[in-house]
Amino acid sequence: MPFNSARHIAELKFDGIRLIVSHTDEIKLYTRHNNDVTAKFPELVLKSPVPPGTILDGEVIVTDADGKPDFEGMLARFQSKSNKTPVTFVAFDIIKHRGIDVTSLPLMRRKDLLEQAFEETDYYKRVQVVRGLTTEYFKIVKQHGLEGIVIKDKDSRYEIDRRSWAWQKVINWTYADVYISGYRKKNFGWLASVEATDGNMRPAGIIELGPTPTHKKAFNGVRKNLVFEEDKNFVYMQPLLKARVKTRNWTKKGMLRSPVFVDFLL
Structure with a gap:
């Protein structure tokens, strides 16, 4: 903050x-x-x-x-x-x-x-x-839909090849509700979908960050009952599990940019 x-x-x-x-x-x-x-x-x-x-x-x-x-x-x-x-x-x-x-x-x-x-x-x-x-x-940055700000300690030195904790990013997150419609087989990732204007579901990106071990355990407890198809890289589920994510913004093609899981929605 x-x-x-x-x-x-x-x-x-x-x-x-x-x-x-x-x-x-x-x-x-x-x-x-x-x-x-x-x-x-x-x-x-x-x-x-x-x-x-x-x-x-x-x-x-x-x-x-x-x-x-x-x-x-x-x-x-x-x-x-x-x-x-x-x-x-x-x-x-x-x-x-x-x-x-x-x-x-x-x-x-x-x-x-x-x-x-x-x-x-x-x-x-x-x-x-x-x-x-x-x-x-920061309020002005949010009003104009800009990405965020960086807060920096006036006495901080320049850190080469490593992150300085004296510099703190504050992102102007956008929040969205999505459906979990599958998952990646190898590296962790949940497939996110949203409802299109015609009422059908369309892909909206892959959630790679945010879920805690508790969230992942809850997901694993219900995913088998929702699976209907898979291919080489992904397992696809009925889009019944809803979640809230935060994202830097939406791309021009309607995809979430760097979405981060926040919580499941009941």
């Missing part, structure tokens, strides 16, 4: 792909898993305002007609060689400044250096910092 604190700041959580922009001998772009994706975003190389000796951490995004981050649009751009949808890199941290590693400096000092590091352009932006009004800011 969001909270107000003089020791913390809040930032918008951008719905895109994490990206490291490194300018040593030349501009290079890397994912958080250290995959070189420089060739995928030539405009971020050719139009870069990032000076030599600088390494930035941030998010590359595609925006929709309303100016909101569009994750599906970002994936389409990332996965296609021909897609030329414009992207923007939004920097939220700095790793090197003028050739010096600054990861050991407190967050607010790094924010000062980030402000000095480059001039904003259409392709390169800096995330806006909100101080002291986190709960109010």
